[in-house]
Amino acid sequence: MNQVEHGFTNPQLMFKSVFFKPFISKLLSAITLCTMLINPSYANDDVDANLGANVDANVKNLSANSAVASELEDIKSQVIKLNRDLFILEEDLLFPASTQVAVFVSVDVGRFFTLDSVELKINSDNVAGFLYTERQRRALEKGGIQKVYMGNLKTGQHQLTAIFTGADAEGRPVQRAVNHEFEKSDETVMLELKLEDNASSYRADVKVEEWVL
Amino acid sequence: MGSMINSLTLVGSLTLARSLTLARSLTSVSSLPLLSKNLKSALPRFVVASCLIVSCSVNAALAINEQTNTAQIEKSAIAEESAVAATPEQQASFRNKLYRQALYYYFEGDYNAALRQVAFNRQRFEADTAKSHLFEAGLQVSIGLHHQATETLATFEQVLIEQQAKDKLAGLSPQSTDSTNDNNNESTNDNHNESNNAKSNTSAAELKLIALLQLSEQQIEQGKVTAAQRTLGKIDKLPASYAEQYLILNQLAHWPAINTPSANIIGEASSKFAVNLDDETEATGYSSLSAYVMLNQALQMIEVGDFKEAELLLTRVKNIRLAHTETSFWQDLFTEKSLQSVNRDEDSANDKVLQQQAIKDYAQLLLAQMYVKQAQYQAAFDQLKDFPQHSPYIESALFLFAFSAQQVNQYSTSTALLDLLTRQYPHSQLGWQSALLLSAQIKQQNTLAESLTSYQQAEQLYLEQLADLARFQKDIKQLKFATIFDKQNPLTTQNDSQSLWLQKALQNPELKNDVDTLTELTLLKQNLLEQQQKNAWIKETIELNKQRQARIIQQQKQTPYAELIQQLTLQQQQLSITISEAELQQNARVFANEAEQDWLNRVNQSHQIIAAVNGQRNTEDYQQRLARVEAVLDWKLQQQFPQRLWQHKKLLKEVEQQLIIATKQQKRFALLANTQQQTNPFEQRQVQAEVALTKVTENIAQLTTATEQKIQQKITVFVTQQQSQLQQLLLTSRHEMAAVLEQMSQMDSVPMASSAPKAASSLVNTKEGL
Structure with missing residues (x-):
């Protein structure tokens, strides 16, 4: 380990660039060469003699590391696949399409309403509630759609009530609510609650969109 | 009647x-x-x-x-029914909504859930769009699945072509399809400015360019340089916004060649990296990526001995104004996330400033090293005079500065610096070397008695470090690795002797890699445990359903x-x-x-x-x-x-x-x-999951054991290396002490003899001995 390498691995330095790793790997090899010439500790004959052996050892280590990395990747991918399979199995088992109803939340822009929480009622029964963290709110504002509720309903007419709590552009607490009648058929019902900024009224409105599968 | x-x-x-x-x-x-x-x-x-x-x-x-x-039928039925019922626009809109669900998980920081959602969308709703492939590849990179990402990116291009043909047949404009429409969802800017609100469409050509760039990056990461060169060769022209990324990848793919084939960059970016700069370009400011391009260029020049050009470039990097780098959604996506960054909401502005400063510091250090290499010690000394105190490279800069100072006869400065290095970095090799250099300098400038004391102090330092190292080795063998390398474990963060040794050992990239592997395996084990619990719960639910079914069947029989x-x-x-x-x-x-x-x-x-x-x-x-x-x-x-x-x-x-x-x-x-x-399909799936869980658990256990052994071996090697270095330094210090004592005894016997010339040759011996 030479001094320059030490500098690069200092935990204070937090490289965030995508190019950090490839850049560093090439950079280090070049720096090592430069450092050998200036660091008195490397200025003996042993360095040249050991260099060849070190390269061989490095090649071996690299291939061993690559095998471990490959094995780890394989395990990771298996775990992710398992996770997905169990998720689908759970959903198939608990929420068959014939009874499934799902409610989503999305935010368009979010200038006039800073989302804090949402409460959901179906046929006057409280079915879900969600309190947003800063990061989750930002995820919605960046365009993410959150599945806030999934449940089972009989076929027929139902009523969904959603109450959004948050703050307006001036930071005053504010609530927005919406009622929506929908019919549950044999197919999955997916309802999106869209919190949209209304530029003309300088306030946010809640709209409900039923997804067409 | x-x-x-x-x-x-x-x-x-x-x-x-x-x-x-x-x-x-x-x-x-x-x-x-x-x-x-x-x-x-x-x-x-x-x-x-x-x-x-x-x-x-x-x-x-x-x-x-x-x-x-x-x-089973539902999956295809839903898709079939929807295909009949929904118009192409509605289908595209629905696919986009599915994609945005995955996006929510990504922005929330749950990359596994995002990846699961993409796979779920594909399996359940056949939402197999080109953009979802690119997104999937990015997520795979985010969680370290580089090989899979390479495969996904390789298939992306084909899917993109197929989708374009499909959209054309359906009569959709490129903007209306989810494959090519990047709306404000993917803006990384938190400010709700006009540009954020506006829809910024990523064209199919741009998506292809992103895929090629990311594919080449993955190939470089995996050491497939020729493949990376071929991938980059497919890019014939690109917009200026991707120029820096392209140039860096091109440099790395063709390293150490300087004159590499390059694509035609549309815009003003190409002139930005010229060695001779004009003031106008300078005033606009550079991104961190530009600085990396220039640093790489400088390194290439140093390698071929073109020091003059390298000096110009490094001086420029040192002095340029680094502007805030805006990374696109896709660039962010393809960045591998560390555990820390996942848990943090955003990169703080402070980190960005630190990063920019670190680039300049590095250029300055490299410049000084280049001067030392050319024996221009005065230039190196001048270069490092104003090196920032809180730079991450301070230890290296201090050593180089002390060495340069010694070479240009600035003895008081070098003495102070070497003393500082010895005290501040007692576990570092530079600190150990500084102790000997300092003693040699004292021997040259001061009396033999002072020199002897200095050598004795150096000897004491080495003996203490050797004892400390032995304690560290003993302690590390007694502890379990999982607890040692836990991020929460104070051993990796505290400043006591043990954790300093551990931190030093972890500076070895291979060992660090093994430790990261072990940490990941521990997390995977925890995840598997949760999945096993879920699987057990699903099994129970299936069993209960079966019992209910049996009861109803019994009733029906009557x-x-x-x-x-x-x-x-x-x-x-x-x-x-x-x-x-x-x-x-x-x-x-x-x-x-x-x-x-x-x-x-x-x-x-x-x-x-x-x-x-x-x-x-x-x-x-x-x-x-x-x-x-x-x-x-x-x-x-x-x-x-x-x-x-x-x-x-x-x-x-x-x-x-x-x-x-x-x-x-x-x-x-x-x-x-x-x-x-018969066994129902749910049961079959549950059993399959159980078998897979057991298999993966076994694999994890095996890999954990192997990794732990590797870590143990590497720590042993590290300790041996450190001991060997310390022993060698100890030996040198003792030789020097013996030489000083000999000189002292000679001086006692010949009182009028001068010790100065011998002391001067002693300093040379010490340097060679190191």
């Missing part, structure tokens, strides 16, 4: 009222008992009631059965289906005959209710009585009265005939429907009873 007519009217109105009730209740299945009550010709009540019970319980059983049987169907068939036939007769003969009496039938019976009896007494008495008056009553009755029945005919037809329909349901249920129940004997 009057009372009779009244009562008849009353019966008629009651019947009418009931008929109205009946008409309203016909819409509901539960009206069947009412029907049987109201209609004379209705079916026996028990048949209908049984039908209802059968219907309810079989439905319950079938609901479970349907869950099982239709689970229901006489054949008898029910037979009775329903009989009733259906009877009703059909009655209705056809009534329609054919227009005979309203067929539909008479109980009271009316009584009346009709009485009229018939009266006719018989009149016929019997005819001739004996004058019956004309009776006959007239009877005819009037009969006419009134017929009139009433005739009035209600269409209504009753409609009611009967309706009832016939209901009976037919019940018959169909009963027949279907009988068949489905038979099927259910048969499938009950």
